Amino acid sequence: MDLRFLYHRTKYFIINPGKAWEVVHREERPMKFVRGSFFLPLIILVTVSAFLGSMFFINTTLKPMYSVLTAVNTFLFLYLGVYASAFALREIMKAMGLGQDFLVAFKLVAYSMAPIFLSLTISRLFESLLFINVLGLYGLYIFWIGTEVMVNPPDNKKLLMIILSVAAMLIIFLLLQVLLSRLAQTLYFSVFA
Numbered sequence: 001m002d003l004r005f006l007y008h009r010t011k012y013f014i015i016n017p018g019k020a021w022e023v024v025h026r027e028e029r030p031m032k033f034v035r036g037s038f039f040l041p042l043i044i045l046v047t048v049s050a051f052l053g054s055m056f057f058i059n060t061t062l063k064p065m066y067s068v069l070t071a072v073n074t075f076l077f078l079y080l081g082v083y084a085s086a087f088a089l090r091e092i093m094k095a096m097g098l099g100q101d102f103l104v105a106f107k108l109v110a111y112s113m114a115p116i117f118l119s120l121t122i123s124r125l126f127e128s129l130l131f132i133n134v135l136g137l138y139g140l141y142i143f144w145i146g147t148e149v150m151v152n153p154p155d156n157k158k159l160l161m162i163i164l165s166v167a168a169m170l171i172i173f174l175l176l177q178v179l180l181s182r183l184a185q186t187l188y189f190s191v192f193a
Helices: 003-015 017-026 031-058 064-095 102-112 114-125 127-151 155-192
Strands: none
Touching: 003 017, 003 031, 003 102, 003 114, 017 102, 017 127, 031 064, 031 102, 031 114, 031 127, 064 102, 064 114, 064 155, 102 127, 114 127, 127 155
């Protein structure tokens, strides 16, 4: 895990996403590197934040296992959500004749989720700051710029691709949130409570 890479890559995607996407497009980093040096550290940061927020600030009357289940739920939600979204994006790109490279789809989803991961880190720790998640919408702009650089769709397909991709991601994350939350609550109240 390269924390310097994580810091600089996140900073450049927030400050200047166009240049950051050009660098990503030119470099030949494998998915393992992107996952290990960018994606997983951010997800782990959100997971630790969810654990600490649940343990100390949300409901202090529940057993500590509730906080552990909240952290596991958060990790699985983000990990599975990004992979499922990348798979859906690859299928959308393939259906539109824009290529079928999973690495490109994964990079698009993982890097454009950086603002969401950062805002979730704060809002999972301090639930009263839930409104800060609106800053995660900046990820849509990062995704838009990324599709122009990484996929370069023709103008008549660009907007449709963005709309389909965002709709697929919203559906995926919504379903995962509902399923994993119910599973965690059922597990906690049937086994640990």
